[in-house]
Amino acid sequence: IDHSAPKITDVRAEVWLNGNHYTTAILWHTDDVTYGDVYYRRVMGLAPFAPLNTGFTGDKQLLFLSSSVPSGQYEYYVQSRNVAGLETIDDNNGSYYRAEVTNATITPNGFHSISVDLPAMHIATANADFDQDGQLEIVGMETGGAGYAPVKIYERNDSSPFNKGGRGDLGNYELVFTSQDRYFPWGVGDTDGDGLLEILGNDEERTFLVECRPGKLYPSNKIWQMEGIWGGQIVDLDHDGKPEIISRYDETNAIAIYTAIEDNSYQNVALLENPTKGFNDLGTAFAIADFDGDGRTEIMAGDEDADLFIYEHIGGYRFRQTWQGQLAPIAEAKSAYYLDANDLDGDGKAEFIVGGKIEDSEFGFARRRWIYEIFKTDGDDSYRPVWRREIMFIRPGGNGVTSGDVDGDGQNETVISAWPNLYVFKYDGKTYAPIWHHNVSSNIPLIADTDGNGFGELFFNEAERFAIYEWDTATALFKPWSLVAIPLGESSVYLGWESFADVETLSYNIYRGTDEKQLKVITQDVSRTEFIDRGLTKGVTYWYAVSAVTSTGVETKLSSKAYAKPDTPPRLIAAEYFSPNRVILKFDKPMGSSAQDSVQYFVREKGTNIEQKPSSALLDKSDKRVILAFDEGILLPGRDYDVVALNIRDTDRILISAKYSSQSITVPIEETPTIPTDLSKAIVYPNPIRPNEHHTGKVIFANLPNDTFISIYSITGALIEQLKVEDADRGKKEWHILNNAASEVASGIYIYVLEANGQRKSGKLALIK
Missing domain, CATH: 2.60.40.10 (Immunoglobulins)
Structure with missing residues (x-):
């Protein structure tokens, strides 16, 4: 056991996006495995600091200020305690740290849906014209199936009687081509300058270009293919009118550049190696622009461990490596695969935006998140991050970033898809603020002006169908x-x-x-x-x-x-002290999620005015019971207390009756707590388990004898996890809803079995994510 107090570093408060609203997170690191607490109050407030407990142990601590905390500025300090019981408090040298809480939501207004009846798809472009008839075409691959699917081309039919005058607000498209091959389309362009568009695509084995055959309107002829590279973009790096192919070279994780040397013939002209250390797998997207305003195009790439690097074009097909950086090192981002480049603040120079993941398994489902940063030049070949935004909840598929002018004001907006959320961000002169939120399903968004009004429409999937949205009227x-x-x-x-x-x-x-x-x-x-x-x-x-x-x-x-539905307010009908340092509250009606917010409770010793808040609150027993946990030294033996519930609501969102919102308890005078010898007083809570910002998603088995075996099974009888109560656990064990491979388990019903001293006790657990 380490007999030195833990050291606290990197204390910070961040405002994360959580669907259409904001959540304030407080984070810090320690040099040891610790328990963590936050104490907070209004800035310059006279009220005592209210405690919040992180609810888990680790060397990284994270806690959310409750959504029920009013908007405003708060001051806080943090405390960590290691397994030896040694504590450290970091109060910023007596000045306290600051945190902002905002309860505003992001507007869903700003864009209207264009009626279109197309399947969900990954879209490569929305403004191709393969048959050169002036009618724009969407090129995409349907999603939802296993593996690759045929590429389909849908042509916009402006001559439709429903779309007179070329109006784009009806989105009338018809299927004009389906490829025989199954492959993933990355982009569309004329890379060899013969006047015929190609699709850049790949299948399981190779990346290739597909062009129209002589006399055919749509692409079915592979004019070039290459193994060992994956995905890519079509960009004119040297501004000669013929775009190059920029792809990922898998063998060495390099950037491979190909150019046409004659019609349908291509040559590798540059191989730009990843100069960073560590895990160097590259993404398939690159940010390409002149970032520092020196007239030379740069290629920016990101890799598996969030390293960033830039190569600058210096003439011909020669490049030099000019810059290295990292995505959000303090947050320990795990990848930097989502990239885009554009002038986002209107100063005439392109910024680059980088997105990646933070996947600390100890933080659980609600703590894993996306992180995006915008980098801006601060000198020749020099860049720094000027904006950062973290978005809660990581889900695979359909994530990415793009940019363009979507509201017609001449300034580019940033569009981030963090499935199931899509956000549009706009620079307001100070920061990049979200101006629109919308629920989406799985694909990377695309911006294209297909109706000729001077600004782009948004293309993405929603509810497993393809969708097009356009900027709305002022009203x-x-x-x-x-x-x-x-x-x-x-x-x-x-x-x-x-x-x-x-x-x-x-x-x-x-x-x-x-x-x-x-x-x-x-x-x-x-x-x-x-x-x-x-x-x-x-x-x-x-x-x-x-x-x-x-x-x-x-x-x-x-x-x-x-x-x-107006109805009778809920009542707090009973309260009971439960050793050690817990109070069980009973209500006459099922309570809503606000009952899990520890901020909404306090105890007050009778005859005093001192209010003390619990460190956690967990719903249990069909949501009619709440278990409050208090720090040691708050509930003293032989003392009488009033327990008060404040702004909590039942499942119909009715506020608790002020007349019936408190109960009295007496803390008994006890000898040194003894470890149980049987399972007669064993309790399991919370049940159901709902991981969210109010608690970390764990199940507590309490009042257990030493050497109790805890077995957790799926509803089909498969063993999920086994735990054993050791002497150091003092009769309590926590299950962090992980299986024996340390992976999160899915929502569902689980069976627990407790075995100790020849006794056996079992029950069901409901996990709701």
């Missing part, structure tokens, strides 16, 4: 979003929504109905973004929507709908 931007309807007891409902804060001339109309499809206006000219609907009937479900009205009297479309 549509004002449509309210994030409408919430929350019951306020038995006869009223609170409504709140978001709108553009800088538009003061908007008013709002409120719609209501007991049928979701039949809503009627109940009030008009509401000036604020909230409203209380009164005089309702208990137990009836009401549906709501809101519209905005401009100063000229134009009304927007309705917001998304929300519902609420």
Whole structure:
């Protein structure tokens, strides 16, 4: 055992994207395996610091400030304790650290869907014209099947009676070509200058170009192929009018460049080796532009361990290696495969954006995330990151980044697909702010101007179908979003929504109905973004929507709908002390996720005004029971306490009754706690398990004898994991929802079996991700 106190480093607070909202994360590192705690309060506040416990041990600590914490600036300090019980506090030398909490959501307004009936696909381009008839074509491969699929070309039919005048807002496409071969399309271009477009693609064995045969309209003739390279881009590096092929050379993880030396004949003209150390597998995308404004094109690449490097074109087919860097070293990014280049801030110089993964297995599902940084030149051949954004939850497939002008203002936006979320970011003069969020399915987005209006449409998949979205009118931007309807007891409902804060001339109309499809206006000219609907009937479900009205009297479309059911508020009906340092609360109704937020509870010793918060709160027993855990020294033997629940809600989102929100407990005077000798008092919690920002996704087996064997099985009887209670565990063991190969297990029902001293006890666990 290490008998020195742990050292704390790299303390920081970050605001991550979590779907359409934000989550504040506090992180730090230690030089030892430790338990971690955060203590926080409002900046310059007089209230005592409230504790939060990370809930797991490790040398990397991470904790989320609850979404129920009001927006604002907070100060905090961190504490780590190692297995020897030695503690270290880092309070930034008495100045405390700062964290920002924002409860705003990202608007879903800004783009409208163009009606199109096409299957989900990986799209290589949306503005090809193979048959040279002036009608643009989409080139893509359908997704959803196993392996490669035929490449299909869909032509835009502007002569359709549904699309008169070449209007692009109906998205009328028809299938004009299906390849016989199955392959993945990377890009489209004329690389040999013969006036015929090629598709750059690959199958399991090789990368190749497919061109039209003489007399044919669409590409089916392989004019070049090469083994040992994978994927790539078609880019004119030397500005001679004939683009080169830039690909990944697998044998040495180098950048391979090919150029046409005559019609349908190609030569490898450069092999740019990865100069970095470590794991050097390259991605298949490269960021290519003149990043430092010296008139020379650079190629930027990223590899498996998040190393970055640049080669600069210096004439002919000669390149020199000019820069090396790394994606977010403090965050320990594990890859840097998602790349793009464009002038994103309007200064005339291209930036490059890099995306990768953070996959610390000890942080669990909710802690794994995407990370993106934008790099900008600060001198010749010199670059630095100027923006970073982390996006919660990693899921494979359909992730990537692109950029282009999507709103017609002449400035490029950045589009990031972090499946199932898509974000559009715009530079506002200070930072890159998200201006749109949308749910997507699996493909990398593409931007292309196919209707000739001067700015690009967005192409991606949603709900397993292909989708096209275009920038909306100004009025549509004002449509309210994030409408919430929350019951306020038995006869009223609170409504709140978001709108553009800088538009003061908007008013709002409120719609209501007991049928979701039949809503009627109940009030008009509401000036604020909230409203209380009164005089309702208990137990009836009401549906709501809101519209905005401009100063000229134009009304927007309705917001998304929300519902609420007024009813009796939940009550806290009992509280019981449970050794060591735990309190069990019982409610008369199933409680919602807010009941897992430890911020919403405190204990107060009778006769005092000192409030102490628990370090964790876990729902249990069909969501009618909450187990609070407190730090040692808070609940003292022989003392009486009031336990108070604050802003927690039941599954109908009804706030707990203020009259029935507290209970009293007495902490018994006990001898030194003894380890149980049988399974009669064994408990297992939480159940069900819901990994989220309120807790880390672990199951606690408590009140167990030493040498208890814990076996966890799937519902089909397959052994998932086995644990043993050791002397050092003091009767408690944690299962971090991993199997015996240290991989996360899926949602479902699991069986646990406890065996000790000839006794056996079993039960079911429900895991919901």
